[in-house]
Amino acid sequence: MTKEIESYILSHSDEEGSLLAALNRDANVNLLRPRMLSGHLQGRILKMFCRMLKPKRVLEIGTYTGYATLCMAEALEKDAEIHTLEINDEMEDFIRKYVSQSPDKDKIKLYFGDAMEIIPALDESFDLVFIDADKRLYSDYYDLIFDKLPAGALILADNTLWDGKVLEPLHPADKQTAGILAFNDKIKADQRVEKVILPLRDGLTMIWKK
Known part of the structure; x- marks a missing residue:
């Protein structure tokens, strides 16, 4: 997709709103990897x-800034909840600043720690899960x-096309790409689900449990 498109x-889509726009600006000014947040299009x-x-x-596995969290919470009905997990406790002040x-x-229910221990x-049972955390652990x-x-x-x-690295020769030290490749192959072979990869940003896989 070109920048113009x-x-x-x-x-021609809904605006992200003032709170999300402020979060986006704050992330781009003060965080090392602002590209990791979901952003306007994926958020909508x-x-x-x-x-x-x-x-x-x-x-939600992987809160990061809370951008996607806030987007999903906007659409939830009053009695619904989003449980969001973030392993990096250094992000807590940033996340709480905007969630508050x-x-x-x-x-919104915030958890800080290792998803492998928290989950x-x-x-709870969950109707929707958004995975956007350590690519090595997707499976x-x-x-x-x-x-x-x-x-x-x-x-x-999220990130299931991984900047196109899924098509490149795998470097032995690249554990992130190896994790994405293993996950994609795992989902393809799993007959308990229907699946499709959307070419949205860095790849978004939809997986529906039969």
Whole structure:
């Protein structure tokens, strides 16, 4: 997608709003890897998924700035919740700064720590899961959450095209790309789900549990 096409798409889509725009600016000025946040286009798409699916419980693995969290929370009904997990506790002040300003803050449950330890302790089932964390562990996250999902639940996995590295020869030291390749192959072979990769930004895989 060219920048011109993306600009046209964004100009004909809903605006991100003042809070998300402020978060985006803050991230680009003060964080080392601002490209990691979901951004305007993906944020509106995540919100639309929540509008359509009306999930009661959402699990987000990898909060980062909280941008995607806030986008999904916008579309959740009053009695719904999003449980969001972030391993980097240095992001806590940044995340809480913006979550606290959101009119949807009561729908958001924040957890800081290792998702591999937190997820087994969550006594919840989830209608929607968004995976955007350590690429080396995507397959492990998938295995952890699968039994917590009812039939008809949707998993969204981000970065599954990984800057096109999925098509390049794998360097032995590149554990992130190896993790994405293993995950993509795992999902392709899993007959318990239907799946499709969307060429959105860095690749977004939709996985529907049968």
